[in-house]
Amino acid sequence: MFKDVEHLIRLAAVMAIALVAFVVLRAAIVPHSFGQYGHYRGAAIAEIAARPIGFAGHDACEGCHSDVVDQKKQGKHVVVACEACHGALAKHADDPGSVTPAKLDTAVICARCHEADSAKPKWFPQVLTADHSGGLACDTCHQPHSPKIETQKIETKTKAEGKQ
Amino acid sequence: MQIPVEGFMYPNEVELQWSVLIVLYPFITGLVAGAFILASLERVFRVDAVKPTYRLALLTALSFLLVAPLPLQLHLGHPGRSFEMYLTPHSSSAMAMFGFVYLWYLMAVLLLEIWLDYRRDIVVKSETSSGVTRFIYRVLTFGSNVISERSLRIDERLGYFITLIGIPSAFLLHGYVGFIFGSVKANPWWSSPLMPIVFIFSAMVSGIAAVMLLYMLSTRLRGRNVEIGCLDKIAQYLLYTFLIDFSLEMLDLIHRIYEADESFRSLDFMVHTRLWMSQVIVQILLGTVAPIALLGLTQVLKFTEVVRKRIYALAGCLTVVGIFAMRWNVVIGGQLFSKSFLGYTTYKMGFATREGLLTAIALMILPFGILWILVKLLPPWPDSGSIPALVTPPAHRTS
Numbered sequence: 001m002f003k004d005v006e007h008l009i010r011l012a013a014v015m016a017i018a019l020v021a022f023v024v025l026r027a028a029i030v031p032h033s034f035g036q037y038g039h040y041r042g043a044a045i046a047e048i049a050a051r052p053i054g055f056a057g058h059d060a061c062e063g064c065h066s067d068v069v070d071q072k073k074q075g076k077h078v079v080v081a082c083e084a085c086h087g088a089l090a091k092h093a094d095d096p097g098s099v100t101p102a103k104l105d106t107a108v109i110c111a112r113c114h115e116a117d118s119a120k121p122k123w124f125p126q127v128l129t130a131d132h133s134g135g136l137a138c139d140t141c142h143q144p145h146s147p148k149i150e151t152q153k154i155e156t157k158t159k160a161e162g163k164q
Numbered sequence: 165m166q167i168p169v170e171g172f173m174y175p176n177e178v179e180l181q182w183s184v185l186i187v188l189y190p191f192i193t194g195l196v197a198g199a200f201i202l203a204s205l206e207r208v209f210r211v212d213a214v215k216p217t218y219r220l221a222l223l224t225a226l227s228f229l230l231v232a233p234l235p236l237q238l239h240l241g242h243p244g245r246s247f248e249m250y251l252t253p254h255s256s257s258a259m260a261m262f263g264f265v266y267l268w269y270l271m272a273v274l275l276l277e278i279w280l281d282y283r284r285d286i287v288v289k290s291e292t293s294s295g296v297t298r299f300i301y302r303v304l305t306f307g308s309n310v311i312s313e314r315s316l317r318i319d320e321r322l323g324y325f326i327t328l329i330g331i332p333s334a335f336l337l338h339g340y341v342g343f344i345f346g347s348v349k350a351n352p353w354w355s356s357p358l359m360p361i362v363f364i365f366s367a368m369v370s371g372i373a374a375v376m377l378l379y380m381l382s383t384r385l386r387g388r389n390v391e392i393g394c395l396d397k398i399a400q401y402l403l404y405t406f407l408i409d410f411s412l413e414m415l416d417l418i419h420r421i422y423e424a425d426e427s428f429r430s431l432d433f434m435v436h437t438r439l440w441m442s443q444v445i446v447q448i449l450l451g452t453v454a455p456i457a458l459l460g461l462t463q464v465l466k467f468t469e470v471v472r473k474r475i476y477a478l479a480g481c482l483t484v485v486g487i488f489a490m491r492w493n494v495v496i497g498g499q500l501f502s503k504s505f506l507g508y509t510t511y512k513m514g515f516a517t518r519e520g521l522l523t524a525i526a527l528m529i530l531p532f533g534i535l536w537i538l539v540k541l542l543p544p545w546p547d548s549g550s551i552p553a554l555v556t557p558p559a560h561r562t563s
Binding site: 003004005006007009010011014022023026029030034035039046117118 | 169171172173174175177178250251252254279283305306307308310312314315318320507
């Protein structure tokens with residue numbers, strides 16, 4: 001009776017084996033904590049929480065660098081957090097003596113926000129850096145903590161370059 | 165490289181995220197669904213005239229279906245991640261559910277139907293061929309050489325049942341692709357409940373046209389004569405489906421014009437500028453009106469066979485180009501305007517990049533390579549007569 005459907009039985013057996021193999025594979029691959037809280041690996045939360053804190057926070061910076069805070073208060077960058085440009089510096093805040101942050105290359109870091117882009121609001125200060133500074137570092141003319149142009153600084157720099 | 169932008173764009177809109185590969189994806193799945201629906205005409209609705217294309221249509225559908233996920237894989241850039249859809253299915257994500265729609269259509273419909281239809285040929289070839297091909301055929305028999313009359317009758321009945329399930333499945337496959345776009349409520353170019361239906365009918369149009377062209381081309385390459393009765397019938401179905409598809413698209417257009425919501429001026433401007441060539445000229449005039457007019461002429465006027473064949477070939481080519489343009493206008497067009505309706509961006513297609521032109525061309529050639537292999541392995545020609553009868557017809561044998 002089953003001889004004429006033997007091929008179908010064999011096909012069904014192959015499919016069943018494939019299904020079982022998939023179920024076994026799934027059980028082996030999918031992390032046990034998956035779905036514990038939602039559509040993600042539940043253990044990931046504890047792992048992330050256990051990671052060392054990278055950012056020190058604005059208050060930690062202000063504790064030591066009050067001169068910079070005063071400078072920032074005079075310009076528009078007062079609203080920009082220190083670590084937005086300087087990067088995560090919790091290690092520096094913990095041990096200021098031995099961990100010193102690297103000096104920033106303003107030709108690169110300023111362009112991240114101020115490179116001209118038609119998608120940015122018109123009121124936002126933006127320049128085509130290639131035309132505007134020709135590759136010069138922005139802090140040649142601007143003081144990053146209070147980016148208003150300092151004419152005296154430009155003159156000094158220009159004179160220095162002239163002497164060379 | 166600065167992307168030319170006109171007016172105001174939000175920052176994440178300037179660069180297009182969905183490239184030409186995402187244009188290919190609905191185009192390819194459309195061909196799959198359309199080819200399968202053409203095949204089902206013969207099987208379910210007993211349209212004998214299209215019988216010569218039945219197997220070719222099935223193999224075409226399979227070739228394109230195997231390539232369908234590749235544009236997505238290349239776009240994602242992490243092919244391994246696609247397997248996650250099966251391991252940890254996310255029922256609230258339409259995109260994640262595609263994995264299941266795809267798997268169902270591939271495994272439960274297309275492969276099964278092809279296997280049942282070709283089983284007798286496979287068994288015979290496993291006994292008459294030699295070397296590697298013999299091994300391949302033997303694997304495909306699953307070790308059972310039963311080709312008794314009753315077993316073939318059971319295959320036929322089961323195949324019919326699978327085709328019955330296959331038709332809504334093909335609609336589901338491509339309706340789903342339309343759903344992906346139609347359900348993006350933030351994008352007025354896409355967001356329309358008509359989208360899945362328009363996608364289904366345009367899929368049928370492109371699939372029927374593609375199989376018609378492949379049938380003409382393959383018959384010519386084999387030095388045989390095309391069965392004009394078959395071509396006439398396919399062309400007739402193409403015309404009818406096209407008329408429904410065109411009506412639906414026009415309905416959508418008229419609805420948008422009449423409703424004229426807050427996005428209308430922006431979209432209207434886009435159609436008259438950036439999409440003028442691809443939408444109005446290529447998609448609507450060349451890719452829709454022209455083939456409908458050509459196919460319509462063959463229904464009204466008496467042409468000779470040769471003229472009809474040429475008209476069908478021209479109409480078929482225009483149709484495929486037109487449907488590709490439709491996919492382009494949906495995918496690329498939907499990303500060219502700002503959701504603020506105040507600006508427009510430009511699509512810069514890469515050349516030899518992961519999502520560039522060369523990759524797209526390679527992906528479009530690949531299904532034809534697969535089809536060539538499949539045709540060699542499982543000849544779909546009804547007149548091939550290449551399956552010899554067994555010397556001792558085995559009623560019930562197993563190996």
